[in-house]
Amino acid sequence: MATVITPRGQRQVQRLERIWIERKGLLGWITTTDHKRIGIMYFFTSLILFGAGGAEALTIRTQLFGPNNHVVSPETYDQLFTMHGVTMIFLFVIPMTTGAFGNYLVPLMIGARDMAFPRMNAVSYWLFLGSAVFIYMGLASGHAPNAGWFDYVPLASKAYDPGNNIDFYGYGLIFNGIASTATSINIIVTIFKLRAPGMSFNRMPLFCFAFLAVSFSLLFALPSLSVACLFLELDRQLGFHFYDAAHGGDPLLWQNLFWIFGHPEVYIIILPAFGIATAIIPTFSHRKMVFFPLVALAELLVAFLGFGVWVHHMFVVGYATITTVYFAAASMIIVIPSAIQLFAWITTILTGKPQFKTPLLWIIGFIVYFMIGGLSGVTVAAIPFDQQVEDSYYIVAHFHFVIFGAAVFPILGGMYFWFPKVTGRMYHEGLGKLSFWLTFVGTFVVFFPMHILGILGMPRRVYTYPPGMGWTFINQSETVGAFLLAAGLLLIVGNLTWSYFRGAEAGNDPWEGDTLEWSTTSPPPPYNYPVIPTVTSPYAMWDKSDRELDSRRLERGEGVLQQGHETVASTVQDAEWDEIVSMPPHSLWPFLVGLAAPGGFAMLLLHHYWIAAGFLVLAGLLLIGWHHREVAA
Amino acid sequence: MAPALRDRPRRRPLRGIAVAIALGVVLGGCGRQSIVSPRSPQTHDIRTLWWWMLGVGGIVFLGAIVMLTMAYLRRDVRGLPFIGDREPIAQGLVVMFGIAIPLVVLVALFGVSDVYLIDSTSPPDPRTTAMTVEVIGHQWWWEVHYRGTGAVTANEIHIPVETRVNVVATSADVIHSFWVPQLARKIDEVPGRQNRVLLYADRPGSYRGQCAEFCGAQHAHMALYVIAQPMAQFRAWLAAMSAPARNPSGGAAAIGRRLFEADQCASCHQIRGVTAPVTVGPDLTHLATRSSLAAATIPNRPSYLERWIANPQSIKPGDRMPDLGLPRWQISDIVAYLDSLR
Numbered sequence: 001m002a003t004v005i006t007p008r009g010q011r012q013v014q015r016l017e018r019i020w021i022e023r024k025g026l027l028g029w030i031t032t033t034d035h036k037r038i039g040i041m042y043f044f045t046s047l048i049l050f051g052a053g054g055a056e057a058l059t060i061r062t063q064l065f066g067p068n069n070h071v072v073s074p075e076t077y078d079q080l081f082t083m084h085g086v087t088m089i090f091l092f093v094i095p096m097t098t099g100a101f102g103n104y105l106v107p108l109m110i111g112a113r114d115m116a117f118p119r120m121n122a123v124s125y126w127l128f129l130g131s132a133v134f135i136y137m138g139l140a141s142g143h144a145p146n147a148g149w150f151d152y153v154p155l156a157s158k159a160y161d162p163g164n165n166i167d168f169y170g171y172g173l174i175f176n177g178i179a180s181t182a183t184s185i186n187i188i189v190t191i192f193k194l195r196a197p198g199m200s201f202n203r204m205p206l207f208c209f210a211f212l213a214v215s216f217s218l219l220f221a222l223p224s225l226s227v228a229c230l231f232l233e234l235d236r237q238l239g240f241h242f243y244d245a246a247h248g249g250d251p252l253l254w255q256n257l258f259w260i261f262g263h264p265e266v267y268i269i270i271l272p273a274f275g276i277a278t279a280i281i282p283t284f285s286h287r288k289m290v291f292f293p294l295v296a297l298a299e300l301l302v303a304f305l306g307f308g309v310w311v312h313h314m315f316v317v318g319y320a321t322i323t324t325v326y327f328a329a330a331s332m333i334i335v336i337p338s339a340i341q342l343f344a345w346i347t348t349i350l351t352g353k354p355q356f357k358t359p360l361l362w363i364i365g366f367i368v369y370f371m372i373g374g375l376s377g378v379t380v381a382a383i384p385f386d387q388q389v390e391d392s393y394y395i396v397a398h399f400h401f402v403i404f405g406a407a408v409f410p411i412l413g414g415m416y417f418w419f420p421k422v423t424g425r426m427y428h429e430g431l432g433k434l435s436f437w438l439t440f441v442g443t444f445v446v447f448f449p450m451h452i453l454g455i456l457g458m459p460r461r462v463y464t465y466p467p468g469m470g471w472t473f474i475n476q477s478e479t480v481g482a483f484l485l486a487a488g489l490l491l492i493v494g495n496l497t498w499s500y501f502r503g504a505e506a507g508n509d510p511w512e513g514d515t516l517e518w519s520t521t522s523p524p525p526p527y528n529y530p531v532i533p534t535v536t537s538p539y540a541m542w543d544k545s546d547r548e549l550d551s552r553r554l555e556r557g558e559g560v561l562q563q564g565h566e567t568v569a570s571t572v573q574d575a576e577w578d579e580i581v582s583m584p585p586h587s588l589w590p591f592l593v594g595l596a597a598p599g600g601f602a603m604l605l606l607h608h609y610w611i612a613a614g615f616l617v618l619a620g621l622l623l624i625g626w627h628h629r630e631v632a633a
Numbered sequence: 634m635a636p637a638l639r640d641r642p643r644r645r646p647l648r649g650i651a652v653a654i655a656l657g658v659v660l661g662g663c664g665r666q667s668i669v670s671p672r673s674p675q676t677h678d679i680r681t682l683w684w685w686m687l688g689v690g691g692i693v694f695l696g697a698i699v700m701l702t703m704a705y706l707r708r709d710v711r712g713l714p715f716i717g718d719r720e721p722i723a724q725g726l727v728v729m730f731g732i733a734i735p736l737v738v739l740v741a742l743f744g745v746s747d748v749y750l751i752d753s754t755s756p757p758d759p760r761t762t763a764m765t766v767e768v769i770g771h772q773w774w775w776e777v778h779y780r781g782t783g784a785v786t787a788n789e790i791h792i793p794v795e796t797r798v799n800v801v802a803t804s805a806d807v808i809h810s811f812w813v814p815q816l817a818r819k820i821d822e823v824p825g826r827q828n829r830v831l832l833y834a835d836r837p838g839s840y841r842g843q844c845a846e847f848c849g850a851q852h853a854h855m856a857l858y859v860i861a862q863p864m865a866q867f868r869a870w871l872a873a874m875s876a877p878a879r880n881p882s883g884g885a886a887a888i889g890r891r892l893f894e895a896d897q898c899a900s901c902h903q904i905r906g907v908t909a910p911v912t913v914g915p916d917l918t919h920l921a922t923r924s925s926l927a928a929a930t931i932p933n934r935p936s937y938l939e940r941w942i943a944n945p946q947s948i949k950p951g952d953r954m955p956d957l958g959l960p961r962w963q964i965s966d967i968v969a970y971l972d973s974l975r
Contacts, residue, residue, distance in 0.1 A: 073950060074850040074851065074853070074950050074951055075850055075950075075951060078849075078850065147847070148847050152807075152808055152846070152847070154806065154807045154808070154824060155807040155808065155847070155848060155849055160772075160806065160807055160849065245823075245824040245825025245826075246824070246825070250825065251808060251823055251824055251825070252823065252826075287711075287718070290720070290723040290724060290726075290727055291720075291723070291724045291727050294724075294727065316810060316818070316819050316820055316821050316845075317821045317823060317826075317828075318820065318821060318823060318826050318828035318829075321751055321755045325747050325748070325751065328743070328746075328747045329743060329747070332739045332742070332743055333739075335735055335739060336731070336732060336735055336736065336739075339730070339731040339732070339735045340727060340731035340732060341731075342697075342731065343726065343727045343730040343731040344727045344731065346697060346700050346701060346704070346730075347700075347723045347726045347727055347730075348723070349701070349704045350700055350701075350703060350704040350707075350713065351711070351712050351713055351717075351718035351722075351723050352711065352718070353708060353709060353710070353711050354704055354705070354708050355708070356705065356708065364701060367697070367701065368697075368698070368701070371693075371694050371697050372694065375690040375693060375694060376690075378686070378690070378739070378742070379683070379686045379687075379690065381742075381743075381747075382682060382686065382742055382745075382746030382747065382750075383746060383747050383751050383754070384675070384678065384679050384682060384746055384750045384751055384753070384754040384818065385679055385682055385683055385686065385746065387679075387754050387818035387819060387820075388668045388676070388679050388683075388814065388818050388819070389668065390810075390819060390845070391810060391812075391819070391845040391846055391847075392845065455667065455668055455669055455683070456664075456666065456667045456668075457665070457666025457667055457668060457812075457814040457843070458666070459812070459843055459844070459845045459852075460845075460847070461847040461852060462852060462853035463852075463853050464853050465853065466930075468665075469665055469666065470664070470665075470667070
């Protein structure tokens with residue numbers, strides 16, 4: 001039930017409306033620091049990039065439809081599968097989860113009025129957008145990165161890839177990493193400091209635990225990637241020898257640095273999905289999450305253990321058996337926290353009264369595919385088997401079940417789940433279910449046979465294959481599946497677009513949800529809540545007396561913070577009322593920083609180092625200007 | 634092109650191999666790189682491991698599907714039959730299915746695969762192997778040396794059957810991965826590292842392998858054959874392979890030899906006894922004995938060889954071998970020469 005606003009409460013609300021008013025029009029979007037509007041910008045940007053990555057995938061599948069096909073040239077094919085990987089991981093899943101879902105939902109779920117650093121939040125978005133445009137300039141100019149998203153040296157070194165293809169990757173990912181780091185710091189501080197008084201850690205929604213774990217993972221994993229890319233560019237541009245075996249360097253240094261980032265990255269991709277699942281399951285099962293503390297612990301444990309398994313990507317590089325065995329053991333241990341969560345979800349659905357509406361269907365699909373991807377993941381922790389199927393289509397099958405089946409399904413389910421909250425409208429349930437089944441079947445048809453292809457010895461990353469290997473029919477059916485899958489995804493977009501204009505009124509809480517965001521209006525006002533909510537359990541919305549208390553507090557003007565642009569900071573562990581913090585208003589500075597930075601990276605790419613330095617100094621000056629103005633205000 | 638070239642007499646030593654390949658394609662078309670038709674003890678072990686993992690994994694998966702199906706069938710009833718929905722019981726289920734059972738299964742799997750079976754896929758002790766073959770990856774072909782002999786070849790490795798062969802895998806340029814799925818696990822070829830893997834075939838035959846690590850534009854066309862043959866046959870082959878090239882007695886082949894030396898061919902390819910040592914492209918000393926060209930991309934027949942020399946970029950776009958623009962008569966003489974190199 002939602003907070004009831006009485007006429008006396010209404011006066012408080014009107015004051016808040018005046019304080020938190022947003023600029024209108026395009027300028028409003030450019031200068032906004034509202035976490036919801038930034039989340040929406042992240043959403044649409046990453047959705048468009050998802051479309052680009054999908055188009056790349058469909059082209060790849062078309063090329064592989066038959067043996068010795070000539071739809072695209074080998075060079076184009078290499079660029080396409082590289083861009084597909086880079087796009088889906090860096091430009092779609094991470095910004096979609098931390099940027100769109102995290103930004104929009106975390107402050108709402110913890111009862112805050114914005115992220116901890118609203119302007120840094122805006123700057124994250126503009127930098128992310130800049131990095132995406134930067135990386136895609138490569139494809140537009142015909143020089144997209146072409147050594148795979150894993151970009152192994154020496155193939156990616158100047159000697160074997162003399163164009164600037166790889167530089168779009170090297171600089172682009174350093175650039176992109178800055179944006180992701182800023183977002184993760186923001187989420188961590190927001191979760192640590194801005195939780196509504198009373199929301200101690202044991203009362204925090206599991207969704208937020210997942211996003212906390214993701215943010216820490218990003219924060220500690222990204223430096224490894226940035227350093228790897230920095231070394232790469234030093235090798236390429238200035239003739240250093242970090243990765244050059246002929247001069248005492250080591251190509252395996254790249255692989256280690258890359259996977260020290262790259263494996264936590266897998267959990268960075270999947271953890272938000274866990275978070276979304278733990279938000280949707282209790283709501284539609286009408287039951288509290290089974291074993292809440294263990295699930296919270298498991299979410300954090302997955303992120304932590306994810307840092308100790310990276311060599312399982314390197315079982316065939318020739319490391320000593322004892323080294324590989326250690327990492328195989330670590331990779332098997334990480335199965336346990338994943339299994340805990342999996343069976344906690346299943347048990348919650350099983351012992352509750354589940355309502356199989358569209359969002360829950362996506363979560364069921366997620367559970368099924370996470371099982372498949374997880375089990376095939378266990379098989380490759382058996383080193384001898386991994387040494388057979390490594391770099392074959394078996395691996396492609398495995399990680400698409402994990403990354404698409406398990407990580408993206410909850411994102412799609414989450415779109416349906418929170419659509420009423422974000423737009424105030426209901427989506428079309430029948431079309432929603434149809435889109436699920438199309439996507440579910442398409443996903444199976446495109447990815448499941450890849451296991452068999454791998455068992456039949458088809459290597460990954462080949463632009464074509466000879467006839468007579470037993471691979472042709474399987475590849476053909478996969479291509480058909482890919483288009484089925486694309487149809488399912490387009491139907492989601494169609495459904496949600498239609499519903500945005502024609503959908504029924506959703507009201508505040510169409511699902512009887514368990515977390516705070518359902519207590520405010522749909523869409524939420526710029527200040528999120530007229531009164532900072534009372535929290536006494538992890539299922540704040542199911543504590544009806546607390547919501548009634550909120551109405552009375554609003555009448556009394558208690559916790560309304562109608563003195564200014566403010567929110568409440570609380571203590572880290574127990575979330576006791578700490579202080580009232582003043583939040584910065586909308587500003588043009590983040591956008592200007594976001595304009596200067598891509599200029600700097602573009603100049604680096606073109607070897608104009610002095611101009612690049614000029615742009616970066618300009619970005620620094622803009623940051624000072626931003627600070628100055630804040631002090632003056 | 635001289636018709637005589639097409640109708641030249643069959644190469645006897647290759648007939649068996651050709652038949653084996655043809656049979657392989659017809660009978661086990663699906664099996665040429667299949668890890669479930671193993672031909673060595675280690676790949677046999679891996680196949681057994683795979684079927685076990687598939688079986689146990691399948692049971693676990695079905696268990697979860699049964700639970701989800703139950704959840705659907707009992708969607709209007711709270712809790713489970715008999716045990717209800719009390720939190721301790723639900724927690725017990727999570728502990729059992731999420732911790733206890735996975736722990737048992739994982740410990741068993743770890744013991745079997747990563748402690749026991751791993752011995753068979755680890756690099757072999759050199760004292761237990763009969764011979765050493767060096768396989769050097771190039772963009773996009775395989776250079777093959779037989780240690781202790783002068784034998785050099787490319788894209789085709791002959792080994793004696795039922796013999797432990799120590800393969801030393803390394804790279805001349807970028808990272809490649811040596812993978813002949815029916816005979817052995819794969820091993821990366823990393824510049825600056827000398828990785829080793831055991832190669833063993835328990836019956837004669839021709840086994841296809843393919844580069845497994847993405848290595849650039851023609852990664853898709855970097856295959857090879859391992860040909861396992863009885864020891865006597867292998868010894869004869871190795872002796873022939875160690876010898877320098879035969880000189881053509883005259884005719885088109887003799888002209889072809891002079892063209893080979895005069896044109897740009899010799900700047901990349903060596904023919905032992907004829908041209909200076911160079912390893913930019915494959916050694917061609919006994920090219921005519923091989924079953925395929927361009928790293929197992931096209932069959933080694935004069936018509937294909939002619940097309941390959943005339944226009945390699947249309948067969949392997951981006952390959953290191955350039956379109957040389959040689960006149961047709963020169964090409965057919967060069968083909969005549971290369972075809973005489975047994």
